[in-house]
Amino acid sequence: MLVWAVASQKGGVGKTTTVATLAGWLQKEKLRVLVVDTDPHASLTSYLGYEDERSEQFNLFDLYAMKDLSREGVLNCITHTAHEGLDLIAASMTLATIDRHLSGRQGVGRILARSLKLIEDCYDVVLIDCPPVLGALMVNALVASTTIIVPTQTEFLALKGLEGMVRTFTVMQRANQSVHFEYLIVPTMYDRRTKASVQSLSYLKTHYRDHIWQESIPVDVSFRESSAKRLPLPLMDETRQGAVSYHRLLKYIVEFELERHPQRVGSKLLEMLERLQYMPDQI
Numbered sequence: 001m002l003v004w005a006v007a008s009q010k011g012g013v014g015k016t017t018t019v020a021t022l023a024g025w026l027q028k029e030k031l032r033v034l035v036v037d038t039d040p041h042a043s044l045t046s047y048l049g050y051e052d053e054r055s056e057q058f059n060l061f062d063l064y065a066m067k068d069l070s071r072e073g074v075l076n077c078i079t080h081t082a083h084e085g086l087d088l089i090a091a092s093m094t095l096a097t098i099d100r101h102l103s104g105r106q107g108v109g110r111i112l113a114r115s116l117k118l119i120e121d122c123y124d125v126v127l128i129d130c131p132p133v134l135g136a137l138m139v140n141a142l143v144a145s146t147t148i149i150v151p152t153q154t155e156f157l158a159l160k161g162l163e164g165m166v167r168t169f170t171v172m173q174r175a176n177q178s179v180h181f182e183y184l185i186v187p188t189m190y191d192r193r194t195k196a197s198v199q200s201l202s203y204l205k206t207h208y209r210d211h212i213w214q215e216s217i218p219v220d221v222s223f224r225e226s227s228a229k230r231l232p233l234p235l236m237d238e239t240r241q242g243a244v245s246y247h248r249l250l251k252y253i254v255e256f257e258l259e260r261h262p263q264r265v266g267s268k269l270l271e272m273l274e275r276l277q278y279m280p281d282q283i
């Protein structure tokens with residue numbers, strides 16, 4: 001099972017969109033995918049058509065509140081969505097209080113990692129949407145992941161956010177020798193007609209050469225339409241430019257994982273890669 005945390009200390013860079021779109025593609029490719037919404041704003045939860053106020057279902061807060069983690073307890077926090085194979089651990093507003101709730105508890109940064117380990121036979125890929133603040137929720141997501149995806153808007157203000165995130169990885173690794181982060185920067189909302197976009201993409205490629213996806217996600221208004229319809233873009237219309245770009249990204253990340261964590265790449269993902277080798281790109 002692969003686990004991808006989608007993280008950035010900056011808001012509005014495309015984290016939730018990245019989780020929803022990659023998850024939509026994985027569902028279309030008939031893989032078993034779990035998305036975990038760790039942002040108290042619950043944007044991903046509502047993107048998938050679930051509102052926390054009306055839900056009776058257990059959610060991520062209940063998972064963190066569990067005294068003794070158990071497989072059954074974790075499975076109880078999962079909501080099956082309308083799309084077969086695409087499951088959700090929903091966020092709730094109460095998550096905003098989690099730092100206070102967890103303080104003093106032992107192994108507080110590994111709760112999510114341990115929970116996912118208990119259900120690792122159930123999914124091919126887990127995607128974790130992070131809040132833009134460095135707290136217990138983000139730390140848990142980072143520690144649980146095999147690769148961290150860092151969406152970065154191609155504009156200069158966002159580059160600052162990226163520097164902060166990379167510094168966080170270094171600091172956390174120094175503080176705890178047992179963690180090692182692999183991260184992949186994904187340039188988002190790229191508009192080749194604007195100078196700011198072109199310049200910041202070229203800056204990213206020079207300064208983060210070994211950690212960046214060499215392509216980019218274009219600006220595409222379809223994402224707005226897709227979130228208004230509560231439907232990940234590949235499930236709304238897979239031919240839109242934005243969807244096509246995320247499909248290329250998906251293929252790249254699985255290949256990236258195959259090089260770094262081959263034992264974590266399940267047979268269904270390998271079959272998907274093989275299928276995609278023979279399929280011409282849709283552009």
Ligand SMILES: Nc1ncnc2c1ncn2[C@@H]1O[C@H](COP(=O)(O)OP(=O)(O)O)[C@@H](O)[C@H]1O
Pocket residue numbers: 010011012013014015016017018043188189190217218219220221223224227242
């Ligand atoms: N490639 C894109 N092109 C156009 N709009 C986008 C793109 N990616 C995201 N958006 C829009 O930008 C806004 C912020 O994206 P979101 O994924 O919610 O960011 P974050 O989760 O990092 O705060 C949303 O309205 C979303 O629809």
Ligand SMILES: [Mg+2]
Pocket residue numbers: 015016017039043044129
């Ligand atoms: Mg978000």
